Amino acid sequence: QKFVYDFTEGNKDLKDLLGGKGANLAEMTNLGLPVPPGFTITTEACKVYLASGSEPPALRDEVSTHLEALEEKMGKKLGQADDPLLVSVRSGAKFSMPGMMDTVLNIGLSDASVAGLAAQSGDERFAWDSYRRLIQMFGKTVLGVDGDLFEEALEEAKRARNASTDVDLDAGDLKSLVEEFKGIVSEQTGRDFPQDPREQMDLAIRAVFDSWNGERAKLYRRQERIPHDLGTAVNVCSMVFGNLGPDSGTGVAFTRDPASGQQGVYGDYLANAQGEDVVAGIRNTVPLAELETIDKKSYDQLMQIMETLENHYRDLCDIEFTIERGKLWMLQTRVGKRTAAAAFRIATQLVDQGLIDETEALRRVNGAQLAQLMFPRFDESRIGDGAAERIGRGIAASPGAAVGAAVFDSATAVARARAGEKVILVRRETNPDDLDGMIAAEGILTSRGGKTSHAAVVARGMGKTCVCGAEELQVDLKQRRLTAPGGLVVAEGDVISIDGSTGSVYRGEVPVVPSPVVEYFEGRTRPDEQADELVRAVHRIMTLADGNRRLRVRANADNAEDAARARRFGAQGIGLCRTEHMFLGERRELVERLVLAETEEECEAALAALLPLQKGDFVELFEAMDGLPVTVRLLDPPLHEFLPDLTELSVRVALAEARGETDEDDQRLLQAVRRLHEQNPMLGLRGVRLGLVIPGLFTMQVRAVAEAAADRAAAGGDPRAEIMIPLVGTVQELECVREEAEKVIAEIQQARGVDLKLLIGTMIELPRAAVTAGQIAECADFFSFGTNDLTQTVWGFSRDDVEASFFTAYLEKGVFGVSPFETIDKDGVGALVRGAVEAGRAARPDLKLGVCGEHGGDPESVHFFHGIGLDYVSCSPFRIPVARLEAGRAAA
Numbered sequence: 001q002k003f004v005y006d007f008t009e010g011n012k013d014l015k016d017l018l019g020g021k022g023a024n025l026a027e028m029t030n031l032g033l034p035v036p037p038g039f040t041i042t043t044e045a046c047k048v049y050l051a052s053g054s055e056p057p058a059l060r061d062e063v064s065t066h067l068e069a070l071e072e073k074m075g076k077k078l079g080q081a082d083d084p085l086l087v088s089v090r091s092g093a094k095f096s097m098p099g100m101m102d103t104v105l106n107i108g109l110s111d112a113s114v115a116g117l118a119a120q121s122g123d124e125r126f127a128w129d130s131y132r133r134l135i136q137m138f139g140k141t142v143l144g145v146d147g148d149l150f151e152e153a154l155e156e157a158k159r160a161r162n163a164s165t166d167v168d169l170d171a172g173d174l175k176s177l178v179e180e181f182k183g184i185v186s187e188q189t190g191r192d193f194p195q196d197p198r199e200q201m202d203l204a205i206r207a208v209f210d211s212w213n214g215e216r217a218k219l220y221r222r223q224e225r226i227p228h229d230l231g232t233a234v235n236v237c238s239m240v241f242g243n244l245g246p247d248s249g250t251g252v253a254f255t256r257d258p259a260s261g262q263q264g265v266y267g268d269y270l271a272n273a274q275g276e277d278v279v280a281g282i283r284n285t286v287p288l289a290e291l292e293t294i295d296k297k298s299y300d301q302l303m304q305i306m307e308t309l310e311n312h313y314r315d316l317c318d319i320e321f322t323i324e325r326g327k328l329w330m331l332q333t334r335v336g337k338r339t340a341a342a343a344f345r346i347a348t349q350l351v352d353q354g355l356i357d358e359t360e361a362l363r364r365v366n367g368a369q370l371a372q373l374m375f376p377r378f379d380e381s382r383i384g385d386g387a388a389e390r391i392g393r394g395i396a397a398s399p400g401a402a403v404g405a406a407v408f409d410s411a412t413a414v415a416r417a418r419a420g421e422k423v424i425l426v427r428r429e430t431n432p433d434d435l436d437g438m439i440a441a442e443g444i445l446t447s448r449g450g451k452t453s454h455a456a457v458v459a460r461g462m463g464k465t466c467v468c469g470a471e472e473l474q475v476d477l478k479q480r481r482l483t484a485p486g487g488l489v490v491a492e493g494d495v496i497s498i499d500g501s502t503g504s505v506y507r508g509e510v511p512v513v514p515s516p517v518v519e520y521f522e523g524r525t526r527p528d529e530q531a532d533e534l535v536r537a538v539h540r541i542m543t544l545a546d547g548n549r550r551l552r553v554r555a556n557a558d559n560a561e562d563a564a565r566a567r568r569f570g571a572q573g574i575g576l577c578r579t580e581h582m583f584l585g586e587r588r589e590l591v592e593r594l595v596l597a598e599t600e601e602e603c604e605a606a607l608a609a610l611l612p613l614q615k616g617d618f619v620e621l622f623e624a625m626d627g628l629p630v631t632v633r634l635l636d637p638p639l640h641e642f643l644p645d646l647t648e649l650s651v652r653v654a655l656a657e658a659r660g661e662t663d664e665d666d667q668r669l670l671q672a673v674r675r676l677h678e679q680n681p682m683l684g685l686r687g688v689r690l691g692l693v694i695p696g697l698f699t700m701q702v703r704a705v706a707e708a709a710a711d712r713a714a715a716g717g718d719p720r721a722e723i724m725i726p727l728v729g730t731v732q733e734l735e736c737v738r739e740e741a742e743k744v745i746a747e748i749q750q751a752r753g754v755d756l757k758l759l760i761g762t763m764i765e766l767p768r769a770a771v772t773a774g775q776i777a778e779c780a781d782f783f784s785f786g787t788n789d790l791t792q793t794v795w796g797f798s799r800d801d802v803e804a805s806f807f808t809a810y811l812e813k814g815v816f817g818v819s820p821f822e823t824i825d826k827d828g829v830g831a832l833v834r835g836a837v838e839a840g841r842a843a844r845p846d847l848k849l850g851v852c853g854e855h856g857g858d859p860e861s862v863h864f865f866h867g868i869g870l871d872y873v874s875c876s877p878f879r880i881p882v883a884r885l886e887a888g889r890a891a892a
């Protein structure tokens with residue numbers, strides 16, 4: 001096994017082995033770009049080290065061999081006293097990971113070689129500056145010394161000199177600083193700063209390995225769902241110097257604007273500086289375009305290289321470079337991060353430039369980005385005009401744009417929201433006690449916690465805007481106020497605006513504008529030449545996705561309005577119409593009568609009153625979805641949901657009795673509520689069980705569907721109704737309902753002289769149904785996987801209870817990387833679905849298969865459903881474009 005690769009040996013596809021940085025350094029080297037020579041120690045070596053606690057025995061020799069070759073090439077030895085070769089030791093995992101060890105520059109400098117460096121460069125100041133940087137970086141990241149100690153010493157030196165920046169310190173100052181730094185190292189670590197260059201290098205390499213398991217790195221991996229067993233590579237790269245005077249410098253650049261996708265000159269440059277200075281922001285950088293006047297030759301070469309890289313990677317790249325006395329060096333490149341809007345624009349721009357084909361364009365964007373583009377957003381032109389200003393930034397935890405009065409506890413949030421006010425709940429962090437307040441609020445802002453914090457998880461579950469971990473904002477719960485950097489105070493009741501897509505927090509009200517992408521889906525913006533570039537890009541990509549996909553996409557919708565919107569968004573039918581939503585409001589009383597009915601006549605009368613109402617709903621729905629399938633699910637929830645709350649009713653009855661008045665209706669109601677009360681309604685009398693114990697309920701619903709369909713057909717429409725039975729656990733249940741239903745349907749068909757071609761199928765949402773799917777398929781025209789309930793019943797937890805309680809802990813401990821309600825649990829729930837698909841199709845090859853849980857609109861789940869061969873996914877109207885896009889990508 002080979003543990004070390006020279007930069008000339010690797011390539012960009014070896015990211016697993018060489019890490020992103022190493023693979024791309026190799027790629028650039030092989031493209032003939034000016035990369036300082038070096039080599040990469042593989043992630044395999046790191047894995048051995050992490051597993052066994054020591055470097056693989058062969059590693060030392062291999063590193064020696066590559067180091068010797070490097071020394072040969074450079075004509076000098078590492079740390080050689082009269083002319084030292086210096087190197088940087090750089091971490092670099094497959095995925096770029098903040099929280100891992102920083103890079104150590106200038107390795108090989110020592111008391112002996114600093115003089116050699118000064119002599120060779122003819123610049124004593126430079127030599128001492130490089131040495132003090134080495135001790136500082138090495139001390140902090142390899143030896144674990146508190147970095148502030150070095151910073152303070154540096155500040156003190158600047159103060160003593162009246163110097164405003166480090167450039168103003170001269171060789172003498174830096175020399176004393178080196179002494180001071182060495183003193184700090186000895187004092188803090190009990191040993192001297194290592195003078196042996198090879199020892200410096202080996203310690204730095206080991207520190208990079210160790211940093212893989214640093215606390216922050218582990219936390220980051222959990223949050224970003226990066227596997228813990230990948231390990232990191234280590235890059236040893238010969239130094240080039242941007243701190244050799246005004247004709248040297250260092251910078252970063254993008255091959256196009258990561259915010260808009262526009263091609264042009266984007267980046268920052270800092271003269272007379274070493275790499276880390278640019279990001280550290282210790283001195284002011286200049287825009288990259290100015291490099292043209294500073295050093296035209298290097299600038300032109302850089303532009304040339306950026307073009308080469310774009311053509312080669314066929315994508316936006318970001319770049320780190322250094323200029324050493326007029327010579328340009330490339331130190332890093334990678335395919336750059338970009339905003340959601342830029343991702344769509346860039347993908348289509350690259351197609352137009354002939355750099356990628358259309359299938360590749362589909363791969364370059366994703367549903368999460370599309371979802372982001374669909375949220376209403378703040379009107380950025382109105383920020384900072386006095387009405388609103390940005391006061392801080394946190395983690396974009398749950399997207400959206402929310403505006404409201406800041407409130408600092410749950411009770412206040414509830415009280416003010418009841419009074420009709422819009423509020424933002426502001427907390428240091430949230431816990432289950434804050435739930436009511438979170439529900440009442442427009443959005444949630446916390447100053448602590450990351451993407452898996454309670455606030456973030458619960459807000460995402462509720463679809464509420466959330467910014468968390470805004471650490472620069474001080475939340476003072478006692479004083480009920482928020483203090484921003486600079487002392488600006490937001491008191492309770494002051495309006496703030498939070499942007500859950502960017503993490504920005506504003507004081508004041510930022511006006512919200514609708515998303516141009518939604519305007520397009522709604523059909524209010526035509527994707528023609530006048531439209532904005534983003535709209536045209538989205539339109540093109542959606543057209544590609546639709547052309548590509550095999551999965552059909554339906555909507556979960558219960559009324560004509562939602563159905564019409566869903567259709568505009570591209571829905572190919574309704575996959576779930578929840579009839580219980582038609583039983584609410586004024587009709588609740590009719591349901592109450594049904595539940596309270598003591599005789600068959602009373603029962604029939606109640607059902608007869610409901611029938612025309614139900615039928616009316618269906619007529620509208622079939623009309624909105626004319627020519628497309630509409631799956632109507634018969635009543636699912638337990639009946640007590642339609643009755644008053646047990647406690648409230650008991651109190652009312654007790655009070656009335658105390659006053660000596662008795663209301664008979666209330667007493668009957670109370671009896672019924674008591675009778676229907678269940679310890680665990682989720683597992684109680686609901687779904688098909690209701691249909692079997694309440695005579696006439698399901699047949700009334702079937703009749704409403706069939707009559708509505710017959711009406712539509714008579715009116716010249718093309719209704720395609722599908723009747724779906726919920727919560728079936730065994731085929732016998734389905735048989736009972738089906739027999740009754742078929743009688744009703746046959747009767748209506750005969751009376752109206754039409755063939756309604758109604759399908760009767762079932763939800764698969766209980767483990768038993770999934771396991772016996774082969775039997776159930778004998779009696780079903782279709783299956784629709786109810787993955788919400790299936791997830792609850794497979795895991796044995798109820799969503800409403802657990803998301804706010806232990807999910808945070810589970811996500812933090814890495815028990816799951818993402819909530820199984822968000823993305824389908826492939827190994828558990830997914831395996832049952834897959835098995836049921838196979839058994840169902842085996843029993844009945846023409847069985848229609850779909851899914852109607854929330855997962856139908858989740859990108860990763862859509863790919864899974866495509867893979868196991870479902871016919872369609874169904875999701876809420878707003879998720880339809882996401883599902884269309886992901887279904888297209890899954891087939892690409």
Ligand code: ADP
Nearest residue numbers: 088090103237238239240275276320322331332
């Ligand atoms: P990060 O992943 O944090 O960007 P890098 O390894 O890229 O860490 O290095 C940090 C900084 O040091 C970057 O600006 C980089 O360009 C610079 N740097 C790294 N290696 C060298 C080198 N051999 N010569 C000059 N500058 C270097």
Ligand code: MG
Nearest residue numbers: 021320331332
């Ligand atoms: Mg870098």
Ligand code: MG
Nearest residue numbers: 726765786789
């Ligand atoms: Mg269900």
